[in-house]
Amino acid sequence: MKSRLAALLLFAFVSPALAQTTVERAFPNLSFDRPVDLQHAGDGSNRLFVLEQHQGRVRVFQDDQAATEAGVFLDLNGRVNTGNEEGLLGIAFHPDYETNGHFFVYYSASNPRRSVVSRWTVSSDPDSADAASELVIIEIPQPYSNHNGGQILFGPDGYLYIGLGDGGDGGDPQDYAQNPRSLLGSILRIDVDTSTEAERYRVPADNPFAGHAEFKHEIFAIGVRNPWRMSFDTVTGWLWAGDVGQGRLEEIDVIEKGKHYGWDLKEGTLDHEPESMVPADSLTPPVWEYGRDLGNSVTGGHVYRGSRNPELMGRYIFADFASRRIWALTYDGTAPAVVDPLLTADFNIPAFGVSEAGEFYIIGFDGQIHRFVASEGTGVEPGEQPAGFALEAIYPNPFTDRMTIPFRIDESARVSLAVYDLLGRDIRSILDASLPAGTHSAEWDGTDAAGRRVSEGAYVVRLRVDGAAVESRVSIRR
Numbered sequence: 001m002k003s004r005l006a007a008l009l010l011f012a013f014v015s016p017a018l019a020q021t022t023v024e025r026a027f028p029n030l031s032f033d034r035p036v037d038l039q040h041a042g043d044g045s046n047r048l049f050v051l052e053q054h055q056g057r058v059r060v061f062q063d064d065q066a067a068t069e070a071g072v073f074l075d076l077n078g079r080v081n082t083g084n085e086e087g088l089l090g091i092a093f094h095p096d097y098e099t100n101g102h103f104f105v106y107y108s109a110s111n112p113r114r115s116v117v118s119r120w121t122v123s124s125d126p127d128s129a130d131a132a133s134e135l136v137i138i139e140i141p142q143p144y145s146n147h148n149g150g151q152i153l154f155g156p157d158g159y160l161y162i163g164l165g166d167g168g169d170g171g172d173p174q175d176y177a178q179n180p181r182s183l184l185g186s187i188l189r190i191d192v193d194t195s196t197e198a199e200r201y202r203v204p205a206d207n208p209f210a211g212h213a214e215f216k217h218e219i220f221a222i223g224v225r226n227p228w229r230m231s232f233d234t235v236t237g238w239l240w241a242g243d244v245g246q247g248r249l250e251e252i253d254v255i256e257k258g259k260h261y262g263w264d265l266k267e268g269t270l271d272h273e274p275e276s277m278v279p280a281d282s283l284t285p286p287v288w289e290y291g292r293d294l295g296n297s298v299t300g301g302h303v304y305r306g307s308r309n310p311e312l313m314g315r316y317i318f319a320d321f322a323s324r325r326i327w328a329l330t331y332d333g334t335a336p337a338v339v340d341p342l343l344t345a346d347f348n349i350p351a352f353g354v355s356e357a358g359e360f361y362i363i364g365f366d367g368q369i370h371r372f373v374a375s376e377g378t379g380v381e382p383g384e385q386p387a388g389f390a391l392e393a394i395y396p397n398p399f400t401d402r403m404t405i406p407f408r409i410d411e412s413a414r415v416s417l418a419v420y421d422l423l424g425r426d427i428r429s430i431l432d433a434s435l436p437a438g439t440h441s442a443e444w445d446g447t448d449a450a451g452r453r454v455s456e457g458a459y460v461v462r463l464r465v466d467g468a469a470v471e472s473r474v475s476i477r478r
Helices: none
Strands: 023-025 035-039 047-052 057-062 071-075 088-093 102-109 114-121 135-141 152-154 160-163 186-190 219-222 227-232 239-243 249-255 288-291 298-303 316-320 325-330 338-344 351-354 360-363 369-372 389-391 403-409 413-420 426-435 438-444 457-465 468-476
Touching: 035 088, 035 360, 047 088, 057 088, 102 152, 135 186, 152 227, 160 227, 227 249, 227 298, 227 351, 249 298, 249 316, 298 351, 316 351, 389 457, 389 468, 403 413, 403 457, 413 438, 426 438
Parallel strands: 035 351, 088 152
Antiparallel strands: 023 369, 035 047, 047 057, 057 071, 088 102, 102 114, 114 135, 152 160, 160 186, 186 219, 227 239, 239 249, 239 298, 249 288, 298 316, 316 325, 325 338, 351 360, 360 369, 389 403, 403 438, 413 426, 413 457, 457 468
């Protein structure tokens, strides 16, 4: 990925398609106490798991707007510290959870103050963890009660990633974030597939400091202040993080192996304590940053890959906890990022979540889980087709040189068929015509509007009929 320059003019571009975004309560019959994370188990059960920070509880319920009850999946009440930035902070389900029943949690503990990542196992009741199954994987001493990070997640490589802040107080007084001899101020990456009492985890052989006697082998990237929320994009595999700033700038980073993200030599792109032996040109700048006029505590989010809000497809959605603003960021790894304001919520936003179907949830400190209202004329619930027309199975998919796109319309109508990339950019208009009712088909040869062969990868085919639309994802293999 090429070097990234942070943009300072947040509203340089506003997409009209995003201007009227609104939210609604996703589960009006449920409420939670200081919810800070929402995950799914990836087991096909269509359940959601919400963490209550200070109660130390993991709540579980069906991903159904009519849900009336959220049971207790795991209860650590009384075991977790309850400082403002401490508590039960993160949960991650093993990629093979459906067969091994293993999941991992990150919580704050005391005497001594420390962060704990431990493995648990589900009981014979799928909605309840085995309370006696804890295996502590790693414990990290914490000098202060703030800047604990707290996100844990599995990457596409199957390894467990752990987001750690610099340990707290103001200005990283111990310089942990630029010290590879400390785990603090870092993103860790460990192998937990064979965890036992004797060997809690292994260090992947390709970790950037593996084999260096003076450095912590678990470190994947360094120089972060408080990466409160992180996520992997399911398409690109990029690891996105919102890193909370000190007093001037908030930043969004794409985390890469072995990179130094600047803290506390820099805050975003501004000097903070530049006196260091670390060359400035070896630091990785943020993808995006913003100042105190727009907020003071960034909440990292996710890249949207659902179907209810196709105008958000491929955009990274994030927020500011204090100002309650929500934005959509577009970035392709080369050109400068573009950010669109979506809305200002009437609740503080500590985190976002994604359902098993890829739909987006907004966690509110009002105790509610919210979601974006489906786009009028375009939003389609997961697994549904709009009435009156449909995209049939596209074949071959993946394809190399040419694919056939069959579709059906029940009444004569104006029809358009187009291809977009995963950032929502136009690639090729295939069809725009009035057609009679019936079954039709069109072909795409994998070229753009200028006749150039497009790159290998994933694309979206969108069928629009009289203003309503439905989409299907296709892949090209060269």
